[in-house]
Amino acid sequence: MKKTVHEFTTKIPEWKPYVAPLDLSQATPEQLEALKVTPSNTKVSDYVLVLAHDVETLQHRTPLFNGIMYNRGGLSRAEREIGAVAASIVNRCVYCAAVHASRYNQLTKSETVVDALFADGMDAQIEPRLKAIFNFAFKLSQCPSEANDKDMQALVDAGLSKEEILDLILSSSLFGWANRLMHTLGEPLSD
Amino acid sequence: MLQLEDVIAKITGIDRGSALAEAVNGRADIMSLTQQTYVAALHPTDPGGLSYVERAAFACRISVLNSDREFEAHFHNLIGDNDASGARIADIGFVGGHDVRLSALIRHVDLVAQNPKNATEGDIKRLQAAGVSDADIVRLSELVAFVSYQIRVAAGLRLMRDLA
Structure with missing residues (x-):
């Protein structure tokens, strides 16, 4: 009997729709x-x-999704995944969080960042650049957005270029969209 | 009628020739697809069971819930003056009155815009019980999800624009 997954995980669940x-x-x-x-x-x-x-x-949807997550230049693929994970944590989309956290782990060959983010969110002890990225995306994902000029300045101070900041805005906003479909139209299941 | 100009560009008012405009132009494909999705969500060829007025009015509600005055004004304008019901639906103090279908739609728009984390299967069952078809549930969800995305992209761009 499969059960609904309520806790964040990097093991990708199945997804069962609520509508036909x-x-x-x-x-x-x-x-x-x-x-x-x-x-x-x-x-x-x-x-x-x-x-x-x-x-x-x-x-x-597909060209927009692929463009935002995989376009050449700008923010690294791994850091775009952090934008996706931040939104998915705010919106508690366990499925999206699993897919994109595991992709981050594959790209960086490390699990420590995701483990820290799942456990502590904005209080996670991670390197300053990743922390600025995660915290900006986490605050932008609130309703209304809580991201402010200090959070933006923190991205600049962490060394992000305008192109990189734009890609972060796009990836975290895109997951505000994806989470509102994936988490509300169905549920993640696992053994 | 729907404006053909790019909504995010209009709302954020980024100066042509600025460093930010250059960065945005580097993602012109994304901004163009975003605008095409805006048309698909607000003014699709086949609106299904959600009228254009309802779509604009729900988008206006979502803007209010996001405290975004500029999107609120934009969508208010999109509702137009032909139909008084649109302005009523856009008022977040209005929760649908005696109209079972409209009440269910408004409740779901507000939930998914503000607190998607709290959504459960029971919320979809409520829509179905109010007579909303599965296809219209997906149309409604895409509308709320897309507008939530668009508002956040603009919010981020405004913060970039205002960098010292």
């Missing part, structure tokens, strides 16, 4: 196009099949 995913046999040509379904590629996750109910936003 799109039935591919009922899909419109626009939905099939947005899902990139072809006779040789019929594997689509339940999450994407849920989002396919709103095909007009879905068609921009």
Whole structure:
């Protein structure tokens, strides 16, 4: 019997939707196009099949997501993941946090930062640059945003360029979006 | 009618030629996709069961919950004057009155905008019980999620703009 996962983890859970995913046999040509379904590629996750109910936003989602997380230049991939993790902690999206914390660990080959962030959030004892990054993203993810000029100045003082700061704003904001879908439309399950 | 200009650029008023404008131009693809998603969320070709007025009004509520006066004014303008119900839905003191469907939609918009961490399966069941289809639940969620993203991007850019 699988159980809902409530605690943050780097072990990626399954995701079970609360609403019915799109039935591919009922899909419109626009939905099939947005899902990139072809006779040789019929594997689509339940999450994407849920989002396919709103095909007009879905068609921009993949290029936007890939651009924000993997574009060349600007903030490092690992530091963009910290923006994603910060938002996911604020919004308690256990699934998104697991995916992006584990990606950070893979990229940096270390688990100490994620362990500290999961345990202590903004009080985590981590290097100053990562702390400035995490704290800015954590405060920007509140509703309303609590990020202020001092938090912005801390990013500059930690050595981030304008291009890097922009990428951090984008990755943490993007997860304000993703968390509001993943955490509210379904739940993470594990053995 | 929907403005074709980039909403975030208009709201943040970044000076052309500034170092910040240069950084933003370096991510022109992202800003363009963001604007295209804005159109898809606020004014889709097929709005399903959520009217354009309701979408603009929910976005206005979300702006108020985020204490963002500029987005509030923007979405208020988008509601237009043709339909008095829009301004009423945008008022965060209004929770839907006797309209079961509207009450359920407003409750969910406020929850997901402010406290997504508290959302559970029971909140989706409430929408379904009020007669909201699964497709409209996804449309509503995308609207709240996208506007929450857009407001944060603008909030971050304003802080960058105001750097000494």
